[in-house]
Amino acid sequence: MSGTRHPPEGRPATFELVLRHIEGRLTSGxxxxxxxxxxxxxxxxxxGAGRQSVREALRVLQAQGVIRSQVGTGTxxxxxxxxxxxxxxxxxxxxxxxxxxxxxxxxxxxxVMLERFSAGLAARRRAAPDLERMSDALAAMDADLxxxxxxxxxxxxxxxxxxxxxxxxxxxxxxxxxxxVRATLLGAMLGDEDWARLRDRLRAEHREIHAxxxxxxxxxxxxxxxxxxxxxxxxxxxx
Amino acid sequence: MSGTRHPPEGRPATFELVLRHIEGRLTSGxxxxxxxxxxxxxxxxxxGAGRQSVREALRVLQAQGVIRSQVGTGTxxxxxxxxxxxxxxxxxxxxxxxxxxxxxxxxxxxxVMLERFSAGLAARRRAAPDLERMSDALAAMDADLxxxxxxxxxxxxxxxxxxxxxxxxxxxxxxxxxxxVRATLLGAMLGDEDWARLRDRLRAEHREIHAxxxxxxxxxxxxxxxxxxxxxxxxxxxx
DNA sequence: GGTGGGCTATGGTCCGACCAAGACCAGGAC
DNA sequence: GTCCTGGTCTTGGTCGGACCATAGCCCACC
Numbered sequence: 001m002s003g004t005r006h007p008p009e010g011r012p013a014t015f016e017l018v019l020r021h022i023e024g025r026l027t028s029g030x031x032x033x034x035x036x037x038x039x040x041x042x043x044x045x046x047x048g049a050g051r052q053s054v055r056e057a058l059r060v061l062q063a064q065g066v067i068r069s070q071v072g073t074g075t076x077x078x079x080x081x082x083x084x085x086x087x088x089x090x091x092x093x094x095x096x097x098x099x100x101x102x103x104x105x106x107x108x109x110x111x112v113m114l115e116r117f118s119a120g121l122a123a124r125r126r127a128a129p130d131l132e133r134m135s136d137a138l139a140a141m142d143a144d145l146x147x148x149x150x151x152x153x154x155x156x157x158x159x160x161x162x163x164x165x166x167x168x169x170x171x172x173x174x175x176x177x178x179x180x181v182r183a184t185l186l187g188a189m190l191g192d193e194d195w196a197r198l199r200d201r202l203r204a205e206h207r208e209i210h211a212x213x214x215x216x217x218x219x220x221x222x223x224x225x226x227x228x229x230x231x232x233x234x235x236x237x238x239x
Numbered sequence: 240m241s242g243t244r245h246p247p248e249g250r251p252a253t254f255e256l257v258l259r260h261i262e263g264r265l266t267s268g269x270x271x272x273x274x275x276x277x278x279x280x281x282x283x284x285x286x287g288a289g290r291q292s293v294r295e296a297l298r299v300l301q302a303q304g305v306i307r308s309q310v311g312t313g314t315x316x317x318x319x320x321x322x323x324x325x326x327x328x329x330x331x332x333x334x335x336x337x338x339x340x341x342x343x344x345x346x347x348x349x350x351v352m353l354e355r356f357s358a359g360l361a362a363r364r365r366a367a368p369d370l371e372r373m374s375d376a377l378a379a380m381d382a383d384l385x386x387x388x389x390x391x392x393x394x395x396x397x398x399x400x401x402x403x404x405x406x407x408x409x410x411x412x413x414x415x416x417x418x419x420v421r422a423t424l425l426g427a428m429l430g431d432e433d434w435a436r437l438r439d440r441l442r443a444e445h446r447e448i449h450a451x452x453x454x455x456x457x458x459x460x461x462x463x464x465x466x467x468x469x470x471x472x473x474x475x476x477x478x
Numbered sequence: 479g480g481t482g483g484g485c486t487a488t489g490g491t492c493c494g495a496c497c498a499a500g501a502c503c504a505g506g507a508c
Numbered sequence: 509g510t511c512c513t514g515g516t517c518t519t520g521g522t523c524g525g526a527c528c529a530t531a532g533c534c535c536a537c538c
Contacts, residue, residue: 309519
């Protein structure tokens with residue numbers, strides 16, 4: 001950074017060097033979740049870079065869901081290391097969906113794979129607090145809700161299953177994939193079929209899944225989840 | 240953007256608005272892979288924003304693996320929409336691994352899930368060109384290689400399987416997860432066991448997997464892959 | 479002792495300037 | 509005529525300085 005002045009001659013871009021510097025501090029454990037980074041101006045001065053380069057590096061880390069920034073002087077102000085993979089993953093997948101990096105069909109299959117995995121593990125573990133969260137979501141879904149609210153609770157139910165599997169990575173991936181197709185799924189709920197009827201069917205399927213997990217029947221839970229997802233994605237137009 | 244001048248009063252940050260604008264053009268199909276974006280200066284002028292804000296938005300898209308930038312005047316110069324999800328995913332996962340968003344154990348389980356899925360599907364499809372790529376990687380691995388080169392070919396073999404499954408999303412995820420733990424895996428190859436012996440064992444396992452896929456035995460291929468991964472990750476220190 | 483108004487630190491933004499890479503073009507050397 | 513050569517123009521990369529808005533903090537004043 002503090003090498004030959006100004007320009008990017010041969011070596012990587014300055015913001016990239018700043019990025020690597022911070023990544024290095026994260027990897028070495030020098031920076032941990034909850035820690036504050038130096039102010040942008042100070043970081044720039046310390047690395048012999050301009051503030052713009054520092055900001056671009058920070059923007060990348062923000063896009064990766066590693067840091068959060070906010071103005072002000074308080075304890076929580078400035079730039080803090082706050083890992084939030086799901087949001088970053090969601091946005092990444094969504095934009096790639098938009099740009100046709102992969103077809104909707106692949107997303108469906110991936111969801112089936114992830115949620116079968118989660119349901120199977122959740123049934124083996126049967127963690128009480130997670131089971132309760134699922135029940136809560138189901139109960140809330142019994143109200144007379146519009147599509148949007150229903151969909152959010154639907155997601156909450158599936159997320160509870162994913163997190164109950166005890167695998168954070170798979171949990172985050174499940175959330176991300178589900179969220180990234182939220183708009184598409186919502187659109188599918190507007191199909192020709194009667195909303196009330198569709199809603200009832202989804203509720204019934206959810207209860208079956210919940211019962212299977214609660215009963216410790218992982219294989220059945222996985223099969224039910226797969227059927228549940230496929231039935232719904234069948235309503236989604238391809239690609 | 241062209242609203243009230245300068246400041247972020249209430250509304251989202253300017254770079255965020257620029258980002259949404261471009262995302263919108265991607266979603267609507269107005270911008271497609273291969274298309275060039277306007278020059279930064281022009282984009283800034285058109286949106287009534289400063290160049291810095293535009294650059295930060297572009298940096299985010301670059302971090303998401305959606306665009307590629309390079310200086311110059313040629314046809315390929317400037318900023319172009321070039322989706323490359325795997326690289327972006329790799330980097331995202333790696334930094335979250337560094338920051339302990341999830342333990343190594345979760346990564347192992349996720350790999351098992353993904354690669355079981357891929358192996359099973361690859362065996363059902365038995366795509367000739369992919370099978371050949373696998374053979375090529377295996378043949379190359381027969382040479383007397385150091386750990387690093389061997390590891391790269393190892394990755395190439397597994398990636399070939401993933402892509403042979405015909406699911407691009409799962410393929411990209413497989414590549415990303417594998418790449419993100421590349422350094423860790425390499426470290427594990429330096430264990431106490433004799434390198435030549437370990438290498439022979441990996442070769443033998445790879446050949447078995449290849450044979451199962453080539454023979455169309457998806458269940459066996461999946462089981463072999465799982466054993467293969469677990470055996471190796473068993474050498475990796477936890478978290 | 480409580481409260482309100484500056485003070486200050488910090489991220490967000492704009493502007494103008496310059497650098498380096500790369501393609502293209504004009505003009506001269508052979 | 510062909511081939512090099514140097515200039516020019518476009519474009520991303522970078523810096524420095526300036527200003528804004530936000531949000532704690534502190535001190536003077538009531």
